[in-house]
Amino acid sequence: MKKILYWLSAALLAVLTQNCFAAACGPVYGADSIAQDKDGNIWVAHYEDVRLGRLEPNSGRFEEYLPTTQANSSVLNWNDKDGFSYKFDFGFNGLALDDKRGLVWSLIFNSDKVIRFSRSDRLFTEIELPGRSFGRFVLPIDGEGNLWILAGPCCGQEGAMQLVKISPDASKQIFPLEVKRAIAPSVAFAGNGQGWVSLTQDDEKQAALYAFRDQRFERITLPSEIGRIITRLHVDAQGDLWLAEGDAIWRLHDNEFKRYTIPTPGAHPSVLADDGQGNLWFTEWRGNKIGRIAVGGEVSEFPIPSEEESPLALTVAADGKVWFSTMFNYDLFRLDPATGNIQSFPLPAPSNWSKNAAAGLSACVIKPKDALTLAAKASPVAVAPAGTTPPLRHPKGYPAEPGAAAFEQNCHTACHSWYRMDKAASRRSDWRPTVERMIDFNKAAIAIEQRELIVDYLNRHYTMAKH
Known part of the structure; x- marks a missing residue:
């Protein structure tokens, strides 16, 4: 779930965010997009944060670039019918690098705008699309430096999809x-x-594939085994x-389709990238692995670190090494x-997001941060402040068990925490590194005794031994 970013003064924020809640040790989202430039630098974009970043792997130097436009402030509101409202969500989706011209392209999340960043003058330019943009992880760019984006109607509305050059x-x-009224759009372009x-x-039971040649679309017949979603x-x-x-x-080669089966059942391959030598690399969203299809067709898998979950973005560097991000880690x-x-490269928290998090201004959780420590000391039972959103689900043993109350008071979120608990429980043996990382990232004022309660509680109820 995206974090609401606020670029207003502290006094105004105090008025506008009375119902906004802060993530104490709740989720951190990894990079949504990764790309390597001709100099070997790694670029990242985060759809939770309004920034582009560039990492120099050899020196460890990291630079972030923030757009100059001010963001709208709002609070994600929950209702049983629609879930969370994304009306004012923003961040960057996808990356495309044009090394020849020194340009970096991305999309403004959940909007009808493309962002062009010039590396020479470090200026951002917004470009309007004829509809909501569809794209994530990797944005297609051709050999002439043209960016190709699919745009269309949003949120159940009818209207023609349009390919924009x-x-x-x-x-x-x-x-x-x-x-x-199409779903699951994807675009790819050759040089x-x-x-x-x-x-x-x-109204169709199978996905549709179109070739775009000479400014015209041609529908391609797919094998019957291909399902409804590509x-x-x-x-x-x-x-x-x-x-x-x-x-x-x-793989479509010489007008023939060939199927490659992933060894891990339910792996759900997602982001694709190649190394330029004929090997295809891919993320396994549910398999928690990085996969490779070699030139000869052999499929190999590389498990990601056991503390990580759901690889997100992926790119292959010029030296053949594979860079990737994971769902709940900024590294x-x-x-x-x-x-x-596998080597990790810690990235600094975004300057805009970390300031907001420290001030208790992230959205979609159930406790105001400034009340966490005092409330935990006063009572082992979590009581939501008047006017706040109640938890959608209580932890096991709540409210009798102090650890359950400490977890709900300090960490429980209404968006990703339960997904994380349930998903990680079958493969995690110790929650301490994760809890400490989350607390440090969010700069949460959680007392040491409360941290110990949380770690002990999670290790007793949400680890491999319990599932």
Whole structure:
């Protein structure tokens, strides 16, 4: 769940955020996008945070670039029908690098705008789209530096999907695709300008794949085994098209589709990238592994660190090493395929987000941070302040067990914490490193005795031994 970022003064924030709650040791989202430039620097974008970042791996130097426009402030409101409202969510989705012109492209989350960042003058430019942007993780860019984005109606509205070509000078050309009310769109382009679009129309039982040639769309017949959702498209350096679908990956080569089965059941391959030598790399969203399909077709898997969950973004560096992020960690990770070793690269908390978190201004949790320590000392039972959103689910043993109360008072969130608890319980043996990392990241004022209660409680109820 995205964090609401506030760029207003402290006095105004005190008025506007009376119902805003802060994550104490609750979730940290990893980089949504990763890319390497020609100099070997690693670029990242976060859809929770309004920043682009650049890491120099050899020196460890990290720079962040913040847009100059002010963000809207709001609070995520929950209701049983719609869940959380994303009306004012913002952040960056996806990355595309144009090294020749020194440009970095991204999308403003949940909006109709593209961001172009110039590395020479460090200025951001907003470019409007003819509808809501669809794209994440990797944004397609062709050999001429043109960015290709699919845009269309939002939130159940009807209207034609449109493929938008954005030139380096920010000029646009629009190609309508006569498809309405589609879900799961994905776009990929080869360096020669050959494009591909996949999506699923509301009334169809199988995903649709379109080739985009000579400014025209041609629907491609898919194998009957391909289901309703194509998760991701990717065109490799050889010009072959790859599709992630269900628990398999497909390759289109010389007009023939070939299916590759992932060894881990339920792996759910998601983000795709190639190394330029014919090897395809992919994340396993549910399998918690990084996978590779070698030139000869062999499928290999590399487990991510046991403390991590759900790999997100992925890119392959020029030296063949694989960079990736995970769902609940700001660190970047680098996998050496030759050894299987994984090295972590800690990133600093975003300057805008960390200040907001320290002030108790993150959204979608159930306790105001400034009341955490005092409330924990006063009573082992969590009592929501008047006018706040009650927890959607209480932890095991609540309210009788002090550890359960400490967890709910300090850590429980209404969005990702329960997902994290349930998902991690079957594979985690010790919660201490995770809890300490979350507390440190969020700068939460949680007393040592409360931390010990939380760790002890989680280790007794939400670890491998209990499942």
